[in-house]
Amino acid sequence: MDINLIFKIAGLGIFISIINIVLKQADKEEQAQMLTLVGVIIVLMIVIQLIGQLFDDVRTVFRF
Amino acid sequence: MIIIQIVGLALLSAILIIVIKQVKPELAFLLSIAAGLVILILIMRQVEAVIELINQLARQARIDMIYFNTIIKIIGIAYIGEFGAELTRDSGEGALASKIELATKIIIMVIAIPIMLSLIETILRLIPA
Numbered sequence: 534m535d536i537n538l539i540f541k542i543a544g545l546g547i548f549i550s551i552i553n554i555v556l557k558q559a560d561k562e563e564q565a566q567m568l569t570l571v572g573v574i575i576v577l578m579i580v581i582q583l584i585g586q587l588f589d590d591v592r593t594v595f596r597f
Numbered sequence: 598m599i600i601i602q603i604v605g606l607a608l609l610s611a612i613l614i615i616v617i618k619q620v621k622p623e624l625a626f627l628l629s630i631a632a633g634l635v636i637l638i639l640i641m642r643q644v645e646a647v648i649e650l651i652n653q654l655a656r657q658a659r660i661d662m663i664y665f666n667t668i669i670k671i672i673g674i675a676y677i678g679e680f681g682a683e684l685t686r687d688s689g690e691g692a693l694a695s696k697i698e699l700a701t702k703i704i705i706m707v708i709a710i711p712i713m714l715s716l717i718e719t720i721l722r723l724i725p726a
Contacts, residue, residue, distance in 0.1 A: 535606070535635045535639065536606060536609075536635075538631060538635060539606065539610050539613065539628070539632055539635065542624070542627065542631050543610075543613035543616075543617060545624070546613075546617040546620075546621050546624040546625065546628060547616065547617065547620075549621065549624070550617070550620035550621050553620070553621075554620075569621070569623075572621075572624060573623055573624060573627065576627045576628070579631065580627050580630050580631050580634070583635070583638070584634060586634075586638060587634050587637055587638050587641070587680075588677065590638055590641040591641065591673050591676060591677055592673075594641055594644055594645045594648060594673070595670055595672060595674075595676070596669055596670065596673075597670060597673060
């Protein structure tokens with residue numbers, strides 16, 4: 534499950550950069566920018582959940 | 598063999614980060630954060646075993662549990678603080694990283710106050726009036 538997360542984020546990054554190149558070629562700069570923003574936000578959500586999990590783990594292990 | 602898992606994961610994510618960094622540096626940074634988090638979560642299980650062992654030893658030696666819990670808590674705070682500082686330093690915010698480290702030190706000081714007080718009291722009791 535853990536390694537899948539890395540693959541998910543990396544795949545998302547490659548996918549978004551390809552779509553971005555296509556959109557830039559089609560003279561749609563604004564949409565390309567929005568796509569980048571959405572990609573960053575989606576990955577940020579994944580990372581935030583991961584951070585929450587780590588903090589929960591630390592809290593249980595170190596008895597806060 | 599968890600070490601093979603961790604090294605493999607780190608190598609793989611490093612390669613993926615290099616690929617993505619050329620086109621999307623911000624996503625590459627998030628990926629590096631995620632890889633670090635996954636490794637830390639993997640290692641937490643081992644830390645739990647170590648702390649359980651130390652806990653058992655402390656119970657056998659009849660050490661006051663308040664002091665023991667404080668020490669464990671301090672280790673946890675240092676762990677989280679170090680993690681946050683490394684992340685911010687990686688993103689190029691060295692000043693923010695130093696602030697996190699300062700905050701960690703101060704919080705550890707505050708938590709250690711009861712231990713220091715009891716130490717001072719013990720020393721005072723040893724000094725003849």
